[in-house]
Amino acid sequence: MTPAHFAFSSAFMLGLAGLAFHRTHFLSALLCLEGLMLSLFIALSLWALQFDTMNSAALPMILLAFSACEAGAGLALLVATTRTHSNSRLQSLSLLQC
Amino acid sequence: MSYLMYILLFGLVLGLVAVASNPSPYFAALGLVVVAGVGCGVLVGSGGCFLSLILFLIYLGGMLVVFAYSAAMAAEPFPEGWGSWPTLRLMVGYVVGVGFAWGLMGKFWYEEDWLGFDGVVELSVLRGDVGGVSLMYSSGGWLLIGGGWVLLLTLFVVLELTRGLSRGALRAV
Numbered sequence A: 001m002t003p004a005h006f007a008f009s010s011a012f013m014l015g016l017a018g019l020a021f022h023r024t025h026f027l028s029a030l031l032c033l034e035g036l037m038l039s040l041f042i043a044l045s046l047w048a049l050q051f052d053t054m055n056s057a058a059l060p061m062i063l064l065a066f067s068a069c070e071a072g073a074g075l076a077l078l079v080a081t082t083r084t085h086s087n088s089r090l091q092s093l094s095l096l097q098c
Numbered sequence B: 001m002s003y004l005m006y007i008l009l010f011g012l013v014l015g016l017v018a019v020a021s022n023p024s025p026y027f028a029a030l031g032l033v034v035v036a037g038v039g040c041g042v043l044v045g046s047g048g049c050f051l052s053l054i055l056f057l058i059y060l061g062g063m064l065v066v067f068a069y070s071a072a073m074a075a076e077p078f079p080e081g082w083g084s085w086p087t088l089r090l091m092v093g094y095v096v097g098v099g100f101a102w103g104l105m106g107k108f109w110y111e112e113d114w115l116g117f118d119g120v121v122e123l124s125v126l127r128g129d130v131g132g133v134s135l136m137y138s139s140g141g142w143l144l145i146g147g148g149w150v151l152l153l154t155l156f157v158v159l160e161l162t163r164g165l166s167r168g169a170l171r172a173v
Helices: A003-020 A026-050 A054-085 B002-020 B025-045 B049-074 B085-108 B128-134 B141-163
Strands: none
Touching: A003 A026, A003 B002, A003 B025, A003 B085, A026 A054, A026 B002, A026 B025, A026 B049, A026 B128, A054 B049, A054 B128, A054 B141, B002 B025, B002 B085, B025 B049, B049 B128
């Protein structure tokens, strides 16, 4: 395993752990999700650069566009949660009610 | 130069440790900004200047700015930084986990040359990654149209989520 491969693989695993073991704030979990997308962008870019396959250099751009969509949807959920529960803490999402 | 790349890769992993230990969103957004900057350095060191610029402009300047001012929704009187005990414990745990994984990879470690991809084969007008991204506009034109359609759809998803219909009495946000 090359150092760069280990770096972005462990970055992905750390972001996944941060998302799974979330603590109080919804926005912290969304930021861990953004960290996942960032590690994937770096991974795809390094794939295109280090293996000299420039045809796949468009793939990180498409990933970035779709991760922007996902970030927008996540923030809309954050706004909806703040409107109905008056805060965005994850412990208030426990009553199975809207 | 390879020392600089190693430092940048260390910064990548340590920055995501700082984000994954889930401090208050102010500090997590700061950690993500640092990780994105360091990731841009890694891409520039590997020869991808255009992709690094795209990361800075779109990711940092577009998406993270939105996250930064959404952090105002998580305002609390005593935001928990990286010095508080639960966050520090998680950070130490994650660093130990990464070190453990690195120890597991010991047999398979491969230190290659950090050789840039262009400049050794042929002369050309454009850099490699610029030429690769331009394929998105020529052969991948339908993918571009599909991506634009998905972005328009996401706009309507966001509008519908924040409209809220008849649920939710609070409209202060």
